[in-house]
Amino acid sequence: MTPGGVLARFGAMSKAAFQRLPGFRDFVPEDLALRSHIFDAWRRVSRRYGFREYDGPPLEPLELYVEKSGEEIVGQLYAFTDRGGREVALRPEMTPSLARILGERSRGLAKPIRWFSIPQLFRYERQQKGRLREHFQWNVDIVGEDDVAADAEVLAVAIDGLRALGLTAADVRARVSDRRLLSAVLGALGVPAEGLPATYAVVDKLEREPRERSLERLQNEAGLDAGRAREVLALFETPGLEGVRERFGERDEVGAELARLDTYQGHLEAMGLGDFMTFDLTIVRGLAYYTGIVFELFDRSGEFRAICGGGRYDRLLELVGGEPLPAVGFGMGDVVLGELLRARDLLPDAAPSVDRFIVPIGPEQRALALRIGHAERERGRSVLYALREQGVGKQFKAAASAGAREVVVLGPEEVARGVAVVRDMASGEEREVSLEELT
Amino acid sequence: MTPGGVLARFGAMSKAAFQRLPGFRDFVPEDLALRSHIFDAWRRVSRRYGFREYDGPPLEPLELYVEKSGEEIVGQLYAFTDRGGREVALRPEMTPSLARILGERSRGLAKPIRWFSIPQLFRYERQQKGRLREHFQWNVDIVGEDDVAADAEVLAVAIDGLRALGLTAADVRARVSDRRLLSAVLGALGVPAEGLPATYAVVDKLEREPRERSLERLQNEAGLDAGRAREVLALFETPGLEGVRERFGERDEVGAELARLDTYQGHLEAMGLGDFMTFDLTIVRGLAYYTGIVFELFDRSGEFRAICGGGRYDRLLELVGGEPLPAVGFGMGDVVLGELLRARDLLPDAAPSVDRFIVPIGPEQRALALRIGHAERERGRSVLYALREQGVGKQFKAAASAGAREVVVLGPEEVARGVAVVRDMASGEEREVSLEELT
Numbered sequence: 001m002t003p004g005g006v007l008a009r010f011g012a013m014s015k016a017a018f019q020r021l022p023g024f025r026d027f028v029p030e031d032l033a034l035r036s037h038i039f040d041a042w043r044r045v046s047r048r049y050g051f052r053e054y055d056g057p058p059l060e061p062l063e064l065y066v067e068k069s070g071e072e073i074v075g076q077l078y079a080f081t082d083r084g085g086r087e088v089a090l091r092p093e094m095t096p097s098l099a100r101i102l103g104e105r106s107r108g109l110a111k112p113i114r115w116f117s118i119p120q121l122f123r124y125e126r127q128q129k130g131r132l133r134e135h136f137q138w139n140v141d142i143v144g145e146d147d148v149a150a151d152a153e154v155l156a157v158a159i160d161g162l163r164a165l166g167l168t169a170a171d172v173r174a175r176v177s178d179r180r181l182l183s184a185v186l187g188a189l190g191v192p193a194e195g196l197p198a199t200y201a202v203v204d205k206l207e208r209e210p211r212e213r214s215l216e217r218l219q220n221e222a223g224l225d226a227g228r229a230r231e232v233l234a235l236f237e238t239p240g241l242e243g244v245r246e247r248f249g250e251r252d253e254v255g256a257e258l259a260r261l262d263t264y265q266g267h268l269e270a271m272g273l274g275d276f277m278t279f280d281l282t283i284v285r286g287l288a289y290y291t292g293i294v295f296e297l298f299d300r301s302g303e304f305r306a307i308c309g310g311g312r313y314d315r316l317l318e319l320v321g322g323e324p325l326p327a328v329g330f331g332m333g334d335v336v337l338g339e340l341l342r343a344r345d346l347l348p349d350a351a352p353s354v355d356r357f358i359v360p361i362g363p364e365q366r367a368l369a370l371r372i373g374h375a376e377r378e379r380g381r382s383v384l385y386a387l388r389e390q391g392v393g394k395q396f397k398a399a400a401s402a403g404a405r406e407v408v409v410l411g412p413e414e415v416a417r418g419v420a421v422v423r424d425m426a427s428g429e430e431r432e433v434s435l436e437e438l439t
Numbered sequence: 440m441t442p443g444g445v446l447a448r449f450g451a452m453s454k455a456a457f458q459r460l461p462g463f464r465d466f467v468p469e470d471l472a473l474r475s476h477i478f479d480a481w482r483r484v485s486r487r488y489g490f491r492e493y494d495g496p497p498l499e500p501l502e503l504y505v506e507k508s509g510e511e512i513v514g515q516l517y518a519f520t521d522r523g524g525r526e527v528a529l530r531p532e533m534t535p536s537l538a539r540i541l542g543e544r545s546r547g548l549a550k551p552i553r554w555f556s557i558p559q560l561f562r563y564e565r566q567q568k569g570r571l572r573e574h575f576q577w578n579v580d581i582v583g584e585d586d587v588a589a590d591a592e593v594l595a596v597a598i599d600g601l602r603a604l605g606l607t608a609a610d611v612r613a614r615v616s617d618r619r620l621l622s623a624v625l626g627a628l629g630v631p632a633e634g635l636p637a638t639y640a641v642v643d644k645l646e647r648e649p650r651e652r653s654l655e656r657l658q659n660e661a662g663l664d665a666g667r668a669r670e671v672l673a674l675f676e677t678p679g680l681e682g683v684r685e686r687f688g689e690r691d692e693v694g695a696e697l698a699r700l701d702t703y704q705g706h707l708e709a710m711g712l713g714d715f716m717t718f719d720l721t722i723v724r725g726l727a728y729y730t731g732i733v734f735e736l737f738d739r740s741g742e743f744r745a746i747c748g749g750g751r752y753d754r755l756l757e758l759v760g761g762e763p764l765p766a767v768g769f770g771m772g773d774v775v776l777g778e779l780l781r782a783r784d785l786l787p788d789a790a791p792s793v794d795r796f797i798v799p800i801g802p803e804q805r806a807l808a809l810r811i812g813h814a815e816r817e818r819g820r821s822v823l824y825a826l827r828e829q830g831v832g833k834q835f836k837a838a839a840s841a842g843a844r845e846v847v848v849l850g851p852e853e854v855a856r857g858v859a860v861v862r863d864m865a866s867g868e869e870r871e872v873s874l875e876e877l878t
Contacts, residue, residue, distance in 0.1 A: 019500070025496065026540050048819065049816065049823075050822065050841060055465070055471055059463060061458070061459075064457060080519030080520075090498070100457045112826060115468065270809035271810065354489045367705065374711055381487065382487050383489065387588040
């Protein structure tokens with residue numbers, strides 16, 4: 001291919017071909033500044049809690065998702081056949097990759113394993129306002145510990161991730177439930193074991209479906225009679241634990257679950273995070289693999305979708321061919337969180353800025369400008385200068401537009417005396433600095 | 440789908456389905472530590488030079504690559520049809536996305552635009568030892584400046600990116616050429632303009648093809664007679680600029696190009712980076728869109744493939760429908776660089792480590808341990824503790840395996856006195872610290 005050929009063909013293209021795909025984002029520096037702000041907070045908090053970062057490929061064998069997640073997710077996958085005839089998919093969630101990696105590696109690792117990751121995930125969702133087809137998701141998991149302290153630890157990480165971005169207990173709250181408690185209570189209400197999954201599905205939709213529809217589904221799908229169905233619904237009218245404790249707390253199977261949740265709450269209170277947490281039996285989480293405490297984080301105003309969801313999934317890893325290992329973790333996306341930070345006026349300053357802009361008065365000072373620039377960068381400063389010969393006025397304008405905090409002016413007379421003039425751009429104050437110090 | 444159903448199906452899967460795809464990498468924490476080490480150096484150096492980070496989607500319309508890169512790259516693309524009938528591809532390089540984004544946005548931006556990115560890129564290469572199908576690539580570009588100072592600046596960034604990782608002029612060198620100089624010299628040797636692209640293609644392969652084959656191709660593909668073909672080959676036997684300067688320097692069109700390269704070299708010398716650079720006319724770079732100075736970075740031992748390649752591409756952006764903007768930039772991958780760092784013993788310490796591990800002697804001190812842990816994390820320390828009740832010996836073992844620098848022991852007698860014992864794990868030294876200070 002000749003250069004001419006390429007360019008001619010490129011030029012002949014319709015511009016429509018050069019739109020980005022719907023549901024995908026470009027991150028120009030202002031957007032990337034927010035993304036980095038969020039990622040930095042996530043990484044900082046992860047490391048404070050002793051989590052180590054990992055990653056997997058964005059492309060995985062399709063089977064990893066088909067078998068685990070069922071038809072619903074498969075219908076939303078970016079899946080295709082690669083040139084080698086393999087069925088592959090862009091990862092829609094991170095847990096299957098984590099399970100795959102640990103299935104191979106966990107035997108050699110000290111337990112509990114504390115890992116985090118910030119993968120980009122992909123789903124082909126129907127196009128709606130604000131619905132994207134990719135997002136980044138902070139994944140934090142503790143693998144190999146079934147004590148409730150691990151559950152509390154993981155929620156604390158999620159909460160501190162939000163606190164590190166400036167959010168408080170007045171902005172966000174965690175709604176916590178436990179599938180084991182819920183199943184014990186539903187059992188006490190006479191829901192048979194085989195009706196539990198269908199009942200969870202109804203509970204998961206309580207806030208979005210009319211009461212009549214939920215009643216119907218409990219009868220048709222979970223097989224409850226009308227009286228039981230009404231009793232089940234009544235249970236969720238006060239979604240805290242007080243009602244449950246009063247009515248069912250004396251039963252052994254319920255009492256044991258309540259005691260565990262009390263310990264959980266105690267741990268979060270010891271960490272000073274009790275204000276962020278409420279128990280809420282209506283939280284069941286969609287994913288089928290949760291086995292214990294589950295939680296979701298929401299903004300208190302109820303304006304946004306869930307910021308974060310997670311819980312315990314004790315049976316997943318052994319079934320990928322690894323050790324039988326209990327696990328607990330969460331995923332927190334960057335999109336809803338970004339919207340919430342914007343709404344609460346917690347966006348970072350994304351304006352450009354550099355420490356110093358060097359201004360040679362004439363071509364004779366240009367080599368010196370380069371030398372100073374490099375020496376300053378070696379000292380860790382961010383430094384710019386004009387990349388062509390320009391008048392001093394133009395250079396100062398460029399310095400201002402780059403957000404330079406100081407300008408270093410190299411004039412012939414000063415350079416002859418072995419100094420440069422450093423001007424503070426905010427105050428306008430100027431001082432002389434020896435060239436020795438700058439080079 | 441019932442949980443039982445999911446788990447049963449997951450359990451029934453053959454383990455073969457849970458391999459990662461060939462040519463893709465998992466990054467367990469030890470691998471990710473190296474990746475972060477490299478990314479951190481790239482980001483640090485980018486920012487010192489006043490570059491701002493951007494990103495685009497990993498998935499783009501197929502046309503973005505077909506039209507620009509031609510059949511060769513298209514044959515290596517991960518391309519497929521999405522659920523909306525769009526032809527899409529995983530990005531094989533970043534420049535087309537940059538061109539697309541700037542085509543839409545550049546008019547509103549101060550020039551020159553200094554942007555960098557660290558995208559993951561994908562190619563379906565035939566499987567060979569060490570050849571991957573994905574890699575991360577540091578992309579650095581200056582857009583909107585055609586002065587040679589921009590060319591020198593970009594090479595300086597690439598060199599400093601390597602220096603920040605511990606590599607020196609004894610380890611790596613930049614081989615620099617200029618397509619304008621080469622075409623002027625080839626013109627002086629009688630190569631017609633229409634024979635230039637084919638001649639570049641032969642020059643690009645000089646090191647990998649036998650001389651006879653190159654001679655043949657110059658005749659068959661570039662249309663040179665045997666004498667001219669031999670003269671062209673002779674030119675590259677001493678690939679520096681001295682021979683060119685001697686033989687062709689008097690010609691205006693060659694002299695102007697040499698003067699520009701002298702300025703380029705002067706800029707790098709002023710920055711103290713002259714030792715890293717050699718002129719080498721055999722460097723032409725494969726990509727058709729380069730229009731001026733081009734360069735590649737290699738390890739001096741010649742053990743590895745190119746670490747980095749880049750150059751000036753002045754005509755690309757206007758043809759994507761944007762402003763006519765000159766541009767210069769490079770891409771540096773993480774794979775060859777990682778191999779080189781390993782060979783030069785420059786890998787980061789990837790062992791786990793935390794600042795403090797808190798050891799409650801009994802269950803009575805556990806809430807206090809959580810409280811101290813959270814307070815310490817608020818102060819920015821990384822902190823761990825056992826997530827279940829354990830004997831002191833087990834807790835100390837866990838502290839050692841987590842790489843804890845200090846262990847904070849909470850015994851009943853000390854706590855009653857309002858202190859904890861802090862043990863330095865390296866020296867074994869112990870001191871008492873007041874609980875007030877820790878909480």
